[in-house]
Amino acid sequence: MKQQQFEQLRGDSWLHFEQQLEQLEKGDKHKRPAEDFPQRYRALCQDKALAQSRAYSNTLVERLQQLVSRGHQQLYRHRSRSLSRIVQFLLADFPRAVRREWRAVGIASACFYGPALLLGVLVYLFPELIYSLMDPAQVRDMEQMYDPAARRFGEGALRSSDSNWVMFGHYISNNIGIGFRTYATGIIFGLGSLFLVVFNGLVIGGVAGYLSQLGFVETFFGFVIAHGAFELTAITFAGAAGLKLGWSLIAPGNLSRLQALQQAARDSMTLVYGVILLLLIAAFVEAFWSSMNLAFSTKLIVGTLMWLWVAAYFGWMGRTHAAE
Numbered sequence: 228m229k230q231q232q233f234e235q236l237r238g239d240s241w242l243h244f245e246q247q248l249e250q251l252e253k254g255d256k257h258k259r260p261a262e263d264f265p266q267r268y269r270a271l272c273q274d275k276a277l278a279q280s281r282a283y284s285n286t287l288v289e290r291l292q293q294l295v296s297r298g299h300q301q302l303y304r305h306r307s308r309s310l311s312r313i314v315q316f317l318l319a320d321f322p323r324a325v326r327r328e329w330r331a332v333g334i335a336s337a338c339f340y341g342p343a344l345l346l347g348v349l350v351y352l353f354p355e356l357i358y359s360l361m362d363p364a365q366v367r368d369m370e371q372m373y374d375p376a377a378r379r380f381g382e383g384a385l386r387s388s389d390s391n392w393v394m395f396g397h398y399i400s401n402n403i404g405i406g407f408r409t410y411a412t413g414i415i416f417g418l419g420s421l422f423l424v425v426f427n428g429l430v431i432g433g434v435a436g437y438l439s440q441l442g443f444v445e446t447f448f449g450f451v452i453a454h455g456a457f458e459l460t461a462i463t464f465a466g467a468a469g470l471k472l473g474w475s476l477i478a479p480g481n482l483s484r485l486q487a488l489q490q491a492a493r494d495s496m497t498l499v500y501g502v503i504l505l506l507l508i509a510a511f512v513e514a515f516w517s518s519m520n521l522a523f524s525t526k527l528i529v530g531t532l533m534w535l536w537v538a539a540y541f542g543w544m545g546r547t548h549a550a551e
Contacts, residue, residue: 230283237274244271245294251301268298316500319545324497326541328467331474335466338424339459343432350436357437360430366437373438373446377520391514398510402458406502409465410472410495414488417473424466431459445523452530454517456537458509461502468495468502 228236244267275291325332350356357366371377405427412419438447471491479487516529 228281230278230281230287233278233281233283234287240267240270241274241291241294243267244298248294248297248301252297264298265302268295268302271295271298316497320497321501321504322541322544324501325464328471328498331467331470332463334470335420335424335463338421339428339463339466341428342425343428343435345432346429347432347436347439350433351440354437354440357433360433369434369438370441370443373443373450375443375446377446391518394518395510395514398513399507402461402506402510403503406461406465406506409462410469410499410502413466413469413472414476415473416476417470420466420469420473424462427462449521449523449526449530450517452526453533454509454512456509456530456533457505457512460537461505461509464498464505465502468498471495471498 247261247264247267271291271294275288275295278288278291346356361369405423409420409423409427412423435447438444472488472495475487475491476484482490512533517526
């Protein structure tokens with residue numbers, strides 16, 4: 228193909244790309260490139276390579292090279308900014324949001340751990356109470372999952388043919404489902420979130436009490452202590468975000484209830500993103516660490532360190548200017 232034909236064929240695309248560049252370079256520095264910008268950039272790189280391989284004029288090659296350089300700068304400037312936003316979220320925004328919503332977090336935590344502790348003690352003393360939460364088949368499965376003679380613990384004991392990666396996917400689906408329902412049902416004036424937080428606390432407490440009176444303390448607590456630092460924390464945070472939605476409907480202030488709900492939804496998204504992150508971490512730990520048949524002392528030490536890390540992260544992270 229002759230250079231003139233090449234320029235006629237591709238010239239409109241170069242012109243459009245150059246116009247996009249000028250808008251990005253002159254406009255708001257936070258303005259993001261158009262969705263087709265990366266595709267046009269890759270096509271431009273191919274055109275430049277073709278122009279060089281076909282020994283087209285230096286003028287054309289230099290023009291394309293300049294466009295490629297300018298495009299590269301715009302493309303990766305915005306990618307770098309996206310990475311910085313992720314780092315900012317992890318180092319500051321998420322822990323600050325938790326501390327800012329300490330009232331809702333405190334209520335959700337009390338509604339989770341209080342019933343869990345109460346029912347755990349009651350079921351330990353009166354084991355038959357477990358059947359008010361579970362049917363006999365579920366109780367048998369639970370006993371099998373945490374039987375000290377098992378090679379694996381948790382749901383993996385019932386699905387021995389599954390790999391850790393399959394269980395990882397299963398735990399992600401299960402955890403995200405619980406977190407989403409706990410948050411979304413807050414739209415029912417917060418009652419849905421409160422119910423699910425209390426219910427999950429009752430189930431976990433009941434299971435803990437029942438297995439403890441069976442003598443499965445090491446297998447059960449050895450299994451849950453590590454990933455529980457992330458999973459249980461995420462459940463309470465999801466409940467707190469749901470309570471924020473519900474409270475906006477109960478006390479909208481000077482806004483309409485719809486406006487207050489929209490504002491609360493936007494404000495709660497930092498917590499929601501954090502919940503998703505915590506649940507992903509919990510699923511990974513549960514699939515690859517918790518199910519391992521290791522010494523109880525080892526699991527206890529690792530699990531304790533994880534709980535301490537979670538407490539330190541939300542207690543101190545983001546308090547200094549270095550977090551910016």
